[in-house]
Amino acid sequence: MLDEALKNSxxxxxxxxxxxxxxxxxxxxxxxxAKDAEGHVVRPILDQCRNHGIDVQDVQTMVDLGKACGIEVGAAVAALLTE
Known part of the structure; x- marks a missing residue:
């Protein structure tokens, strides 16, 4: 599930x-x-998130994540940043 925070930020x-x-x-x-991203690509990111206590939200597909970020290609990961 993709929340509006990423889309609007x-x-x-x-x-x-x-x-x-x-x-x-x-x-x-x-x-x-993205749930369909290759494990060896996202595993280091997931490990870092776990070590730093960062919330991870799953997105159904790389295409969905790319669209939410305003790009025309898929994205394996994205992050919402501090202000």
Whole structure:
């Protein structure tokens, strides 16, 4: 289930590398992970979220997550950032 916070925010990251950087900086509030993303791609992100106590929300598909982020391709992960 994709909430409106990600769709309406302009403070977000899209993609594994950008989300990983946001987690390392401590600026990620919530991370969104597509259920159909490959495990070896999202596993490091999920581990970081668990270690930092960041809420993870599942999204049905990569296409849905990409659309919510305003891009025309799928996205495996995205994050909502602090203000």
């Amino acid at each position: 302009n403070r977000r990251t899209v993609g594994v590398k950008q989300t990983q950087r946001a987690l390392e900086k401590g600026s990620a509030l919530r991370v969104y992970v």
